[in-house]
Structures are given as structure tokens and as C-alpha cells.
Amino acid sequence: MIIRRFLDDDGELAQHLARQLNTPLDWPEVEGLNTGHVAKIASAAACDVSYNHAANGHLADLFAVLPLPGTPDGEKFWCAMEEAGGEAALYIDPGNMGGPFFDRLVKGNEAGIADRVLSFLAALDDQQRDAVIKVIGDALAQDTLVAGGRYLGQLWLRDAETTAWHVLLARRRLHETKDDRKRFFEAWGNA
Template sequence: MNRRIGSEQPDEHDELEQHLTQKLNVPLAWPEDSGLTVSHVAKIAAAATCDTAYSQAANGHLIDLFAALPLPGTTEGRNFWERIRDTGGSAAWNVHPGNMGQGYFDRIHDGNEGGIASRVLSFLEELTPSQRTAVAEVIGSVLDNGTLGVSGRYGGELWLRDAEMSAWRVALASRREFETAQDRERFFEAWRRA
């Protein structure tokens, strides 16, 4: 479902309101004589989704990407992360389990939105082109071709690109924390006059 900011017509319901009335089979003014109606809930849900879902989804995707790699604390994981450190040099310390601290992914799950994103972006920014190729080969060597359909350097390159774009989405979405209603209105006004 695509969520528009609001309907173009004053008396027309937006897509989320239409979805709620059709799927829940309730009128927008329900319950009558109540301060909080289905229409209000739709507007609250839309506002919450616009503010949080994008970066939460991207962070969840970053967690999924890391979950495709060998787990720290296992023999395979120790070997893998040492190979990443050897090929990635000092840049690898941005994502190396030995440098991220215990419970790092728990803190992301609990709402530390930008933590892993900034680490992934720093890691990739600091890699030289030859290090990036070597890291892609290491990552691709552990990807399960049977599950993912790719492995080797190409699979590693896909993993790195996906991690980079997901981290960028979190960073971009987090800038909204510093944006005011006046900033948003100035944006729309500038584009209206362009």
C-alpha cells in the first residue's frame, strides 16, 4: 500500500483510511462520541510510520546481512572475522566483533538507530579499492550459494553494496530528527515556486 501524505481532495479519504475502513469494516467516525476515531488512528499510524519505519526497516536489513555471515565466538566466525581484519586493515575495526562490544545488535534492536549504519559507512569509506575487492572475496567465500543463489566475489560485492545502501538509508532517514515543520514547509514552498 502506498501512503500519501494526504488526499488531494478535502472530502476524499487517503489510502490508509480507505484500507482501514475496507479491511476492518468500520466507519472512520467510529466509535461515535469518542475522542479517538478510526480516522485519528490512521493519521497517528501514518505519522509514526513516516518517522520510524524507514530506518527501522533498513536497520533490520543490516542485521539480516550480518546474520548471513559466520557468528562471532564460533571457530568459523573467529577465522572469518580475522580474515576480514587482515584484508580490510584498520577499516575493518569499524565492524569487527572484537571492537563493537557485547550487546551491540541488542542496542540496535532496542532503538539505537544510527549505530551500525555509521560503522558500516565508515568501514566502506575507509577501504581502498583493492581492500574492498579482497573483503568481497572473503565475504563471498562464506555465503551459502544454496540459500542465497550467489557466492564468491560477486556475492561478496552484492553484500557490500547492499550493506552500503541500507546504511545510507538509515543515515538519510535519521536527518529527519533535526528537521522542523518549518524546514519541511520551506522545502515544499521552494519546489512549488521552482
């Protein structure tokens, strides 16, 4: 991750540790691991990992609100998706990306479903996208009185696209090094 949270003595995390856990940053005052070190580890882990896991979980949640494959409603829905999206719909068809892809998601293959979602959306032309929006929106509108189906379909597609992009971007960041961050700040500082 390019931007890292830093732990300073008067920062929010330091104040939380002192107030909620009653532990000063230099406790214990001997050599070795102290509260400040643990806080820095926790902060780095939260920035680098949890965002990616949260985005993946959200992507799975988006699919969870759609009719389930193998059910009568699911069969109708996924047939309608294939009709609306044409060959592009094969990227997210349950028979092509079903259980194994979601199983891998749980085991840490974060990019698999995100790649498929973005490939699906990229392969849709404008007419297909409109038709897919209608199919998704109609399925979502059955469970809500808040908004019309078309609008809900637009929200689902927009959310899936953005979330998939976040997953791929976070996955790319995992490979960045301290030198990459240094080059980034130098380049922007010299611009």
C-alpha cells in the first residue's frame, strides 16, 4: 500500500491504546516488543489486508443477493442473464465460476471473482448492459419497496464494478516495496 498509517504519540491509535487499554506506547519499558510495536503491526496489517478482505466479502455479498443457482428462481434469473448479456454473461455464470471460485475466495485467491466481474462488464455493449441492469433490477426489486428495479440494477452493477476494481488494486499493492513507495513520493514531490 502506498500510503501507510504512522503511529505517533498523540495520534488517534496512540490515544485509543492509552485511554481504552491503559497502556502507554513504551510499555513495557524494557528491550523487545512493546505496545507501540504491536500497534504499528496492527495498523500495517489493517491497512494492507483488511481492505482487500472486506472488498472480497462485499463482492460475495453482491452475488448473495441475486437468486441462488439451483433454485427455480435462480434458473430463471441466470437464463435471463445469459439472454441479456450474451457470451459476456458466461464470465459470471454459476456453471463457469460457481463453487470453485468462491471456495478459492475463502482460501485467499482474492482476484479470481474480481477478474471475472470486470471481464463480464467490459464485454457488455450498451444494449446488453441495459438488459442486464433490467434483469438484476427486477430480481432485486422483488425484495424491496425502496426503489425501482432499473435503479437497483444500476446500483448493483456500479457497486460490483467498483468493488472488483478495489480487489484488483489492493491485490496489486501487495507486491509493492518500501522502494516503490519511496519512488512514488519522490516522483510526486518533484513534479
